[in-house]
Amino acid sequence: MFLSSFPTIRLRRLRYEPLVRRLVRDTVLSPDRFILPLFVRFGQGVRKTIPSMPDQFQLSIDELVIEAEQAVSLGLGGILLFGIPETKDSIGSEAMSEIGIIARAVRAVKETVGNKLLVITDLCFCEYTDHGHCGVLSEKSNNRYEVDNDTTLENLVRQSLVHARAGVDMLAPSGMMDGMVRALRGNLDREGFSHLPIMSYAAKYASAFYGPFREAAENCPQFGDRRSYQMDPAAVAGQAVREAQLDLEEGADIIMIKPALAYLDIVRLVRERFEGVPIAAYNVSGEYSMVKAAAEKGWIDEKAIVLESMTAITRAGANIILTYWAKQLAQWLNS
Ligand code: PBG
Numbered sequence: 001m002f003l004s005s006f007p008t009i010r011l012r013r014l015r016y017e018p019l020v021r022r023l024v025r026d027t028v029l030s031p032d033r034f035i036l037p038l039f040v041r042f043g044q045g046v047r048k049t050i051p052s053m054p055d056q057f058q059l060s061i062d063e064l065v066i067e068a069e070q071a072v073s074l075g076l077g078g079i080l081l082f083g084i085p086e087t088k089d090s091i092g093s094e095a096m097s098e099i100g101i102i103a104r105a106v107r108a109v110k111e112t113v114g115n116k117l118l119v120i121t122d123l124c125f126c127e128y129t130d131h132g133h134c135g136v137l138s139e140k141s142n143n144r145y146e147v148d149n150d151t152t153l154e155n156l157v158r159q160s161l162v163h164a165r166a167g168v169d170m171l172a173p174s175g176m177m178d179g180m181v182r183a184l185r186g187n188l189d190r191e192g193f194s195h196l197p198i199m200s201y202a203a204k205y206a207s208a209f210y211g212p213f214r215e216a217a218e219n220c221p222q223f224g225d226r227r228s229y230q231m232d233p234a235a236v237a238g239q240a241v242r243e244a245q246l247d248l249e250e251g252a253d254i255i256m257i258k259p260a261l262a263y264l265d266i267v268r269l270v271r272e273r274f275e276g277v278p279i280a281a282y283n284v285s286g287e288y289s290m291v292k293a294a295a296e297k298g299w300i301d302e303k304a305i306v307l308e309s310m311t312a313i314t315r316a317g318a319n320i321i322l323t324y325w326a327k328q329l330a331q332w333l334n335s
Pocket of ligand 1: 122123125127174175211212285286
């Protein structure tokens with residue numbers, strides 16, 4: 001029991017000496033906890049700038065391989081690949097093709113880095129469909145089109161097999177379809193990929209923070225929005241617990257919360273509810289671009305802001321952080 005108080009107790013004693021501060025520091029950042037999202041497209045020698053995301057690029061496969069080698073030498077936890085297809089159609093066929101952009105990219109990267117780098121693929125259709133939604137559309141009632149959950153699951157399963165056969169190390173389904181983890185897990189197990197982990201975007205909110213990503217991945221919905229499948233930011237917080245619980249029951253190995261900074265309460269809630277489950281948080285494009293823009297204006301100190309933000313996300317309970325700063329963070333932390 002702590003009966004004494006000021007002046008016996010002075011919390012500043014723990015802050016006065018840098019060595020004492022270091023001793024009582026709890027949150028430690030490490031490059032192997034960071035995953036770098038990368039955008040890959042067709043072509044040769046392509047390194048196309050993404051205006052709304054300074055220092056991020058759409059890369060052709062040869063450039064992606066260089067990036068992957070850097071990720072290895074910086075000791076990153078992994079890379080997460082998003083594909084920009086050559087052609088889009090109503091169901092996102094290229095996502096399910098053995099010669100599609102992601103299948104090629106995974107093979108090329110794995111040939112180069114082997115088991116020195118964890119390669120994860122995002123499983124979704126929004127980059128591949130001409131309407132920009134995350135699955136197959138069906139008409140629900142007079143002219144109201146919806147992403148059809150169960151048909152999309154069948155396609156997701158096809159997409160996952162293409163990635164698995166190309167040699168990916170982990171799958172990250174991001175479409176917020178009900179039952180997606182169960183469908184994927186069942187089929188992967190039947191097809192001989194029972195060892196492949198699934199990192200599920202379990203609690204993914206319909207967020208304006210994805211704005212810049214729409215330019216980066218060219219996946220902007222051509223009509224409507226994603227609110228009929230992604231979560232409502234104002235929904236009762238426990239809905240995220242239900243999402244996580246279901247995904248875990250369906251066989252998810254890692255649970256992701258997205259976005260990160262505006263959802264640290266959700267990270268903490270899920271962390272406390274599921275002891276022993278690795279939790280990932282996705283520090284998304286809008287979170288990145290806001291800092292970049294303010295830093296460009298000289299209004300904030302980018303490095304300090306980013307290190308503080310990553311500390312906060314980790315302290316809230318995330319074991320893994322997906323961030324466009326992953327390489328930069330490794331450089332800062334290693335120097
Ligand atoms: C969907 C997907 C999105 C992001 C990751 N996966 C976009 C969306 O749901 O609209 C956003 C990531 C970011 O903003 O950095 N495939």
